[in-house]
Amino acid sequence: MIPAAFEYHRPDSVEDAVKIISDHGDEARVVAGGHSLIPMMKLRMTGLSHLVDLQGIGGLKGISVDGGTVTIGAMTTQHELIADDQLAASAPIIREAALQIADPQVRYMGTIGGNVANGDPGNDMPGLMQCLAATYTLVGPSGERTVSAREFYEAAYFTAREDDEILTSISFDASASGYAYEKQKRKIGDYATAAAGVLISKDGGSCSAASIALTNLADTPIYCEEAVAKLVGSSLSGDDISAAVAAAVGASDPSEDNRGPVEFKKHAAGVVVRTAIERAIERA
Amino acid sequence: MEKMHLKLTVNGEQVETLAEPRELLIHVLRERLDITGPHIGCETSHCGACTVDMDGKSVKSCTVFAAQANGADITTIEGLGNPDGLHVLQEMFKEHHGLQCGFCTPGMITRAYRLLQENPDPTEEEVRFGMAGNLCRCTGYQNIVKSILAAAAEMNAAKEAAQ
């Protein structure tokens, strides 16, 4: 399990890191926590000759909440997300989801930036970020741009990020909505068989806003527009919920693998979406 | 590939060594520094036998390049206690049969050490959740959990007595 040889870089600014990756093209990769990349390198499924470690860039870490906008630096670890009380007050769904990712050792190292940039359909944060309508900030040789999480994922391991861009931060609106991140997995530390993030706001007896996104139920995360439309404006009756669940399952497109056949995954999708909607309603 | 000059603090001592950037921390510890307490169980980031404490975090040292650890402060099982002065966790694992073959034990204890630093008085459920990254093929976990809870109780009693 020894990866192929590479040259190691530890720049101390985003500009320097961007310069190294743009000089070396697809021979260079950044490493954040390394807990998706290093296993792939050990299996020699990822070839690179320059590894650019982002840990020395101070400005990439940290969580701030400013006037209702939450901004999280890409190098913030899952452990730090869980520990942050201000974040738990502004977006409690993040702690609920992060606690269901991997195990303690992995959470000390794995970063939010690595999790969302990786493009692995099994990662939990991309669906979560679609649920929160987050925006990613990317910095490349020609400057900075932002991309919506709902538009970032193109196919497994293909995203809107260019090879010479670094994802520097993620931001979204703080919300007082009811929330839930529900994940079905085979054992603790496993990737999802099916998972769903849900946000629901109520105004009197009716649903004033909602968001639903799925993890590991297609080769990208899925924001379920149709399912959301079934809830918004409804009274959140049993029939409304069932209609939303059916729409979300209809939007999923799982493939068969060692977590089960397609029918089973669609069944699991229905269960996690329903459970998440019901829990989010309780908390709204 | 050219070797890198690494400087680390390992169990309180400054150490320097040469290693290729692609070498994993577990290999540098075991093969270059002769620190063989942390074990290699799976080498695929799953079992936790290779757990060490790095800058106050429990990490699987098979999933960290030594280059990433350059400059870090590392504690392994060797740094927690020795046969002449066992750490309370080691005492309690002995007392409560928290090990059988012992292969997972250095990782278990090193992880439990950090868990108790962060949460000195955990519930049984918190111990189980906090130890989820460490696998044991022998004990069935029951006695590992018992040992960690006993160590927490001992450490808290000692703290109270000191006050």
Ligand SMILES: Cc1cc2nc3c(=O)[nH]c(=O)nc-3n(C[C@H](O)[C@H](O)[C@H](O)COP(=O)(O)OP(=O)(O)OC[C@H]3O[C@@H](n4cnc5c(N)ncnc54)[C@H](O)[C@@H]3O)c2cc1C
């Ligand atoms: C045993 C185990 C279980 C796991 N279980 C889960 C799970 O249940 N759910 C889950 O979501 N994840 C899981 N993971 C993955 C873990 O959460 C990873 O740490 C995470 O996906 C990637 O974060 P990282 O910081 O380690 O990224 P890295 O591994 O360092 O990077 C991943 C990829 O993203 C790129 N990248 C990283 N940061 C940036 C950036 N700032 N800008 C541009 N590109 C970047 C890298 O070049 C690389 O291609 C598990 C991992 C392990 C080892």
Ligand code: FES
């Ligand atoms: S040897 Fe590192 S996790 Fe198993």
Ligand code: FES
């Ligand atoms: S005691 Fe044998 S693996 Fe745990």
